[in-house]
Amino acid sequence: MLSQLQRLSQEIDGRYATDSELQFLTEIAQTYHLRAQTYQKLQAAEAAIVQQLQAKMQALDPTLFRSGSEDVTAKWKRDTLRVLRYSAIAMLLNDPDTLRDRLLFWMQTVMKAFGAQRSCNVTYELMQDIVKQHLTAPQAKLFCPILELNRRSLGIS
């Protein structure tokens, strides 16, 4: 939304915006209540989501938390929390462009440098299943595309 607002204010240079240019504001107004509810639910469920995810990944493949001989569980947890919080605000403001610009482009190069793409791929794929247990179907429909964006950005070389 912020990126779209910024673009709108730059493009509307001394004229009135057209209906189609204002369409995104109508959509935001219509979904804002749902977005705010989803955001609050994610905030409340953050610890449970990450804990469930960690357990599921550990059961699936413990090497997902290893980088060579190093245990990177704490690093994974820190990164996952950070991405989750950025994702939540991106969903609230309907602004995946800002998520990309401020976090994902940078993080993609870091994950590649550490060879963590396989772990990221699993993380953001399984996270979609887990958030569905905490959110209603319409809420998950808003949030899962953001998690999928994370998976595609961080998980695949």
Add this chain to the structure above:
Amino acid sequence: MTTATARPNLRNPKKHNHYGFREFFQFDPDKGTIVDWNGSQNILTTEDFIIGLVEGLQDEVGDAAAATMYTIGCEWGQKDAFFFESWFEKEYDRSIRQANLMFLLETWWWPLAAQGWGRWEVDMGDRKQGFMFINLFDSAVARTLGDVGKPVCYLYAGLFSGFFTELVRKQLSCIELQCYSMGETYCKFLLGGRDRIDAATFWQTEGANARDIEKRLRAGELR
């Protein structure tokens, strides 16, 4: 273009993902300055500036323009290596010698990418043989000059040579093997010891392309 000045953003100095346009650059309309996250003063330039620099130098020194740009790049790279070492240690609380090498290199390049020097990809597959390749996408110089049928990114080759020489504390040279200005989709640089770069330069003047040169280097040829 940058020069070091006071660090602008002390609000969250340990934040690492700070390369978004509005976050990385601090615009001060009163002073008329643009200072980046690491405290470097930046100057915005147009493509005309780059054309003026390259063509002006060509007019002044003729064929020596390429070597001059390379030397400017080397000095820039060496200075930037020291500057990088200092901000990296402040931001990450560790020496550059203790960091994962690929992470270190990406961290060095991020401010340059944010400043418009293009994205890069480092290929360290041949590191043990004493050379490596760097692919550069959206070179500011090549993009500006367009298809002129020859490599033009001497400034970048110098930058890589200067930076990596300081980083590994061993004299390294660099040559651009293929360039966007030769109609290629991206620029490719070879970084290594003097003997290998001299060999690559020789093969290039004999008409070898990037792929031929890669093949000959991997086969261990030195002319």
